[in-house]
Amino acid sequence: MIPVESFRGLKVAVVGLGGSGMVTAEALRAGGAVPILADDNAEAMARAAAAGFATDPLRDVDWRGLSALVLAPGVPLTHPRPHWSVDLALSHGVPILGDVELFCRERRARCPDAPLIAITGTNGKSTTTALIAHLLAHAGRDVQMGGNIGRAVLSLDPPQPGRHYVIECSSFQIDTTPSIDPTVGILLNLSEDHLDRHGTMANYAAIKERLVAGAATAIVGVDDPLSAAIADRIEQRGTRVVRISNRNPVAHGFYYEAGHIIEAATASATVAGDLGGIAALRGAHNGQNAAAAVAAVRALGLDHRTIMAGLRTFPGLAHRMELIGRRGRVLFVNDSKATNADSTAQALASFDRIYWIAGGKPKTGGITSLESFFPRVAKAYLIGVATEEFAGTLDGNVAYEKSGTVAAALAAAARDAAEDGAPESVVLLSPACASYDQFKNFEVRGDHFRTLVRQIDGLVPREGA
Secondary structure, eight states, rough: OOOOOOOTTEEEEEOOOHHHHHHHHHHEEEEEHHHEEEEHHHHHHHHHTTTOOEEHHHHHHOOOEEEEEEEOOOOSSSSSSSHHHHHHHHHHOOEEEEHOOOOHHHHHHOTTTTTTEEEESSSSSHHHHHHHHHHHHHOOOEEEEEEESSSSSSGSSSTTTEEEEEEEEEOOHHHHHHTTTEEEEEEEEOOOOHHHHHHHHHHHHHHHHHHHHHEEEEEEEHHHHHHHHHHHHHHHHEEEEEEEEEOOOOOOOEEEETTEEEEESSOOOEEEEOOTTTTGSSSTHHHHHHHHHHHHHHTOOOOOHHHHHHHHHHOOOEEEOOOOOOOTEEEEEEEEEEOSSHHHHHTTOHHHHHSEEEEEETTTTTTTGGGGGGGGGGEEESHHHHHHHHHHHHHHTTOEEEEEHHHHHHHHHHHHTTTTSSEEEEEOOOOOOTTTTTTTSSSHHHHHHHHHHEEEEEEHEEEOO
16 A cells, blocks of 8 residues: 555545545555545445544535545546535635545655556557556566556555556546656547546547646557647647557557557667467557557567567456457457447457447447448347447347347357357457446456356367367
């Protein structure tokens, strides 16, 4: 844990007592602060009180005595409307911070030279985060990974010389991290997502821009107009920018081409990474993820041979194009982390004959943007709240059935795929939806799918095993 000493002796409100909220409270207490905890859920308040924390609804407390409000990522800051605690903090001039901001302050105070690699983007950030951490650890570096992936950032070990922090940052986290200043900041891409929390794409993009604007080296994907404009804008302000692409060559930076990561300089272009045969980095979308990761570790001093050795041993990320196993000519893939259409597009582009399990709590736009991939889909199996909406989009274009649940969808998809005569068929869970209608989160959804697949008779775990 990283004790938060910057508020020693001061009262700090912590609102939102999920996993990261409770870690934040513990870190504040360990650093000598006086955290006052609040949550709209009575059970969460009871657990906090049982852990020895002061709890208070905060509506009647004297806010003039509070030094900060630390807001959990799941608590609305601006949209659809600010949480009541935000209104109170603003009216009393109390700073509103997040746990990543507390981490950044502690790093600057304790060991500002400890490398911080911060990653954001609409899609691909978890794979990129995990890949960077793997490459650094494989090279023998001291690595701590967390944030929006795995461990809460304040649960990591304290900063010290040579310790590398690889931190995934959601837009919710960046929104409450005004002083984020990574050694290497990465913005992969931008597409419509989380507008219920940010209002407009302009707001969403501006929040993402903060992460790279404050970086010593900014690595920016330039395959969408918003991100390309951000790269130009922050470069004009003096930030060192490295551009990446999985679609087109770039003059200075890294790009993906025919299974290779190419490093382009003023007068040359050299192979910086080879993704051929690396199952965990299958698909063109992983070209961008790998390009970002290679660019980051090159900026941190890793050489070509070390990078290649690390790429070949990357195990992949749970719930993102996760290869669970094979039965005969049928491959089973868990892509539960695909919670929007853009993310699912990357999975659909990676296979030629797909039995697609899709649905859940739909997001704006549904799956209409995926129409160009429909010829790859042999049949779709629809689950959750999105069933009727998705059926309307697929009708007349793709064969489908309304399965309702993951279990029913998997049983039908496995049956149909087994009867397919193609050299390889793929049963793919890639929902293009949030999970909240049937599952707590995408991890629980993916775990459920994985458990069911492993119960299939004759399954050989993982591809080629």
